Amino acid sequence: MMAPSYRIPNLLSGTAGPSYNSKLMGTAKTDVARRVRQALTRMANRQALGSEVSDQTTSDDLARAARGYLGDAQILIASNREPYQHVQTPSGIEVVRSPGGLASALDSVARATGATWIAQGAADADRLVCDEEGRVRVPPGNERYTLKRLWLEPETRALEYRRFCNGCLWPLCHIVYVRPHFVAPRWRAYQEVNEQFAEAILSSLGARPGLVLLQDYHLGLCASALRARRPDLSIVMFWHIPWPNREVFRTFPWRRELLEGLLACDLVGFHIQYHATNFLDTVAQELESHIDHERFAIRRRGRKTFVRTYPISPDAAEISLAASEPWAARGAEQVREQLRLGDAQVVLGVDRLDYTKGIPERIAAYEHLLENHPELRGRVAFIQIAVPSRVDLPEYQSLAVTVEELTARLNRRFGSADRPAIHLITRNLGFRDLIPYYVLADVAVVSALHDGMNLVAKEYVAAKVQLDGALVLSPFTGAARELDQAIQASPYDTEALAAAIGRALTLDPAERARRMRAMREVVAGQNIYDWARKILRDARRLHLVSGAPRPGASR
Numbered sequence: 001m002m003a004p005s006y007r008i009p010n011l012l013s014g015t016a017g018p019s020y021n022s023k024l025m026g027t028a029k030t031d032v033a034r035r036v037r038q039a040l041t042r043m044a045n046r047q048a049l050g051s052e053v054s055d056q057t058t059s060d061d062l063a064r065a066a067r068g069y070l071g072d073a074q075i076l077i078a079s080n081r082e083p084y085q086h087v088q089t090p091s092g093i094e095v096v097r098s099p100g101g102l103a104s105a106l107d108s109v110a111r112a113t114g115a116t117w118i119a120q121g122a123a124d125a126d127r128l129v130c131d132e133e134g135r136v137r138v139p140p141g142n143e144r145y146t147l148k149r150l151w152l153e154p155e156t157r158a159l160e161y162r163r164f165c166n167g168c169l170w171p172l173c174h175i176v177y178v179r180p181h182f183v184a185p186r187w188r189a190y191q192e193v194n195e196q197f198a199e200a201i202l203s204s205l206g207a208r209p210g211l212v213l214l215q216d217y218h219l220g221l222c223a224s225a226l227r228a229r230r231p232d233l234s235i236v237m238f239w240h241i242p243w244p245n246r247e248v249f250r251t252f253p254w255r256r257e258l259l260e261g262l263l264a265c266d267l268v269g270f271h272i273q274y275h276a277t278n279f280l281d282t283v284a285q286e287l288e289s290h291i292d293h294e295r296f297a298i299r300r301r302g303r304k305t306f307v308r309t310y311p312i313s314p315d316a317a318e319i320s321l322a323a324s325e326p327w328a329a330r331g332a333e334q335v336r337e338q339l340r341l342g343d344a345q346v347v348l349g350v351d352r353l354d355y356t357k358g359i360p361e362r363i364a365a366y367e368h369l370l371e372n373h374p375e376l377r378g379r380v381a382f383i384q385i386a387v388p389s390r391v392d393l394p395e396y397q398s399l400a401v402t403v404e405e406l407t408a409r410l411n412r413r414f415g416s417a418d419r420p421a422i423h424l425i426t427r428n429l430g431f432r433d434l435i436p437y438y439v440l441a442d443v444a445v446v447s448a449l450h451d452g453m454n455l456v457a458k459e460y461v462a463a464k465v466q467l468d469g470a471l472v473l474s475p476f477t478g479a480a481r482e483l484d485q486a487i488q489a490s491p492y493d494t495e496a497l498a499a500a501i502g503r504a505l506t507l508d509p510a511e512r513a514r515r516m517r518a519m520r521e522v523v524a525g526q527n528i529y530d531w532a533r534k535i536l537r538d539a540r541r542l543h544l545v546s547g548a549p550r551p552g553a554s555r
């Protein structure tokens with residue numbers, strides 16, 4: 001969810017003159033001093049946090065493991081959404097990190113492994129910074145890997161990404177009572193885009209051996225196209241969203257083709273066992289195949305596909321360290337002042353503005369709480385950060401309107417001009433902007449109706465270094481399996497969710513700290529580098545990576 005934003009100079013501006021250079025040298029000196037100060041503070045914080053941070057798997061550990069496991073094989077990550085977008089602004093080209101858990105989590109992996117990342121170029125200045133093959137080194141200022149952008153026809157992209165991926169596969173897999181639209185031309189656009197991704201991956205790889213890490217539901221058919229041309233490739237798909245039960249999946253007209261696409265992978269990963277089991281059940285129902293329940297694998301037409309679970313987590317150490325820096329506490333105080341929160345307790349929600357996230361349900365529960373507990377009015381402030389998302393789909397537009405309306409109603413009922421009951425912030429916040437909100441919040445509410453994992457829950461826990469926060473968590477998130485010390489409540493049950501928020505606000509500090517400590521252990525012991533390392537380790541252990549082309553498709 002976190003999206004650090006960087007400002008870079010306009011890459012198209014003219015040559016630098018002398019005054020520019022001298023200014024730059026002056027800046028360089030202060031920059032060095034600032035970096036030294038920052039490094040010292042970080043060291044002190046690292047020491048203060050002790051083994052909680054130092055025992056965690058690091059980016060260097062992952063880099064070493066990748067070299068050991070993969071030998072010469074090249075790592076290619078492919079996803080619909082690019083990790084960084086170059087956008088035009090009045091002051092030049094600006095780089096922003098894409099919202100959503102996938103982009104931020106995989107960015108850490110790409111940085112550590114130096115993988116090549118292939119994704120659609122979609123922002124208005126994306127082309128301007130790339131070479132003729134669509135490549136640009138990222139992140140800006142600290143270039144660690146190559147992002148190769150794929151240019152799609154706007155018409156195709158509209159049908160494939162907006163209409164098919166987000167209007168069909170997304171509601172189908174989340175089962176949240178938003179009807180998926182099954183429209184044949186959109187499906188054909190999806191097929192076409194998957195072919196184009198395969199093409200880009202193959203041209204990037206050349207004749208070298210490779211491990212392709214496909215990410216998410218946008219690329220469900222890519223492995224078939226790859227396999228047809230390069231049977232030797234090792235292909236892993238990580239499905240970041242839920243996999244529905246077989247009854248729901250049966251309504252999907254192109255179910256067999258999608259399953260064939262996934263079974264062209266050597267390994268398919270999910271966040272939790274429930275989704276992996278749903279997947280196996282679906283394959284058993286739809287395709288003639290042999291399901292090996294012992295090894296959790298599917299054999300079909302002489303090929304074997306392993307199915308495994310890898311619960312994803314953020315870079316917890318990085319978040320904990322940031323949250324213990326003085327700027328984070330200062331930022332929290334600034335938010336308190338700017339929003340005139342006084343000494344109110346703070347409840348926080350951070351989400352993409354998506355109907356799966358349960359934002360209206362959360363506001364309704366909070367309203368119920370204030371209705372029944374007048375003593376809380378004016379003493380609690382709710383901050384909802386809602387990052388605009390998929391804004392050209394009607395379902396998302398009407399959600400935005402609903403959230404605005406619910407906010408206005410709540411403020412009419414229980415807020416005053418200088419003390420709104422709820423603050424709605426509808427923009428994307430960067431890493432440094434978001435951390436202070438986590439530090440500030442006494443309670444975070446994650447009320448997703450269905451979510452593969454939900455990284456916001458884990459980010460909040462990672463940021464609570466003082467143990468002074470409570471998490472209210474929907475049982476329908478993957479995160480709820482691991483964070484069993486959160487206060488769990490169903491977003492479909494307004495009273496129960498209201499009671500959970502009330503309980504979180506009044507939790508005894510010792511109990512709150514005990515729960516937070518337990519959750520922090522979970523998040524620290526399973527960070528993003530562990531996630532990637534386990535996938536790479538399995539790719540080797542299950543003999544998926546040979547380091548050299550394999551003779552044929554069957555094993």
Ligand code: G6P
Nearest residue numbers: 081099100101102216240241389
């Ligand atoms: C979810 C999906 C990701 C997606 C992200 C943001 O986390 O699993 O694949 O990138 O939402 O959505 P967007 O449509 O903006 O890429």
